[in-house]
Amino acid sequence: MVIQLSRNGRIWSDEDILADCTEATRLFRIRRLDESLEDYVSEFTSAETAAASLIDRLPELLRRPVDQELLGSIVGNPMLFTALRYLTAPPVSEDDLRTLLSGRVSRKAIRGSRELAEQLQFLLHQTLDPKRFSWILENQTATPEQRRTAVIATAVAMTAQRVQANRRSEEKKDLESAVEDLLKALDYQRVPTPREPIESAEDLPQAGFYMTNATLGHDNGDCVIGLRNRKRLVLECKSSNSGINSRKRLNKEVVKDAENWRSQFGNQVMTGAVLRGVFNPRYVSNAQETPLLIFWAHRLEDLREFITKENS
Numbered sequence: 001m002v003i004q005l006s007r008n009g010r011i012w013s014d015e016d017i018l019a020d021c022t023e024a025t026r027l028f029r030i031r032r033l034d035e036s037l038e039d040y041v042s043e044f045t046s047a048e049t050a051a052a053s054l055i056d057r058l059p060e061l062l063r064r065p066v067d068q069e070l071l072g073s074i075v076g077n078p079m080l081f082t083a084l085r086y087l088t089a090p091p092v093s094e095d096d097l098r099t100l101l102s103g104r105v106s107r108k109a110i111r112g113s114r115e116l117a118e119q120l121q122f123l124l125h126q127t128l129d130p131k132r133f134s135w136i137l138e139n140q141t142a143t144p145e146q147r148r149t150a151v152i153a154t155a156v157a158m159t160a161q162r163v164q165a166n167r168r169s170e171e172k173k174d175l176e177s178a179v180e181d182l183l184k185a186l187d188y189q190r191v192p193t194p195r196e197p198i199e200s201a202e203d204l205p206q207a208g209f210y211m212t213n214a215t216l217g218h219d220n221g222d223c224v225i226g227l228r229n230r231k232r233l234v235l236e237c238k239s240s241n242s243g244i245n246s247r248k249r250l251n252k253e254v255v256k257d258a259e260n261w262r263s264q265f266g267n268q269v270m271t272g273a274v275l276r277g278v279f280n281p282r283y284v285s286n287a288q289e290t291p292l293l294i295f296w297a298h299r300l301e302d303l304r305e306f307i308t309k310e311n312s
Contacts, residue, residue: 012294014285020296021281027298028241028277040163047158050079052151054087058136062125068110068117075120076107086158089129097123171239175276175297176212179223179235182300183210186307188225201265204232217264219257227310232269233293234261243280250279250287258292274303 074080085092110117132150135142188210197215205226214224221234236254240246258271272293288294295303
């Protein structure tokens with residue numbers, strides 16, 4: 001049975017949730033539309049340089065026997081290694097590459113193992129994008145137009161991925177900073193986060209203290225707060241750019257963590273989610289019935305009131 005509490009408490013009505021989701025989406029649109037192209041241009045310049053350098057050496061990379069020194073130097077350079085992964089169709093992630101080659105790919109590993117170098121060379125040859133690199137597959141020399149097209153296409157793909165990743169990182173970073181500023185304003189003090197996972201409630205922050213990015217059991221909590229009533233509040237800061245994505249961020253990730261912490265630490269630990277961006281109202285409603293405390297980045301005074309209430 002779900003007990004309805006006041007608006008500054010733990011349970012929100014469907015009307016409240018819809019209003020907050022609408023407002024969070026409106027603010028997301030404003031942030032996105034006001035976004036400067038400077039980051040894209042800067043990332044593109046670096047990606048274009050790396051793509052051009054790599055594409056010019058592509059015939060050497062594919063020549064047999066494999067040049068382990070050359071391949072190792074490329075793998076050891078973060079931008080060139082990214083460009084290398086984006087030559088394929090479709091681009092291959094580092095995790096996929098590790099799986100396909102049955103191990104971590106590094107400069108040292110490539111230079112120390114001819115077999116690994118040959119496997120990477122073979123993979124590159126087999127998955128090279130035929131649309132961008134038709135001259136390679138036809139054993140010809142690229143025309144200036146072909147080279148330019150390949151460089152631009154590769155740089156655009158690299159840049160799009162990096163900008164999207166930076167967006168997600170900045171959204172989360174800004175949200176975590178806002179929560180931490182609120183705690184500092186409430187005179188909470190930050191304590192070091194243990195390197196090892198926290199297995200006992202005794203090792204959680206005491207009243208008036210908090211820690212960030214702590215592993216509780218097997219799951220990471222963005223902010224762990226020691227309330228003055230001796231309970232602990234674990235906050236997960238989640239940003240989303242679509243309703244579908246919000247299900248993964250909230251209903252799968254946070255709810256799963258909350259269930260694990262409740263099982264390990266009991267009622268001594270409460271779990272809340274601070275949300276920013278685009279969320280489906282139905283998923284938010286479902287999440288809070290697990291139960292999960294819901295707060296919003298655009299109205300952090302609710303979090304302040306909740307902490308103050310729990311401290312009284």
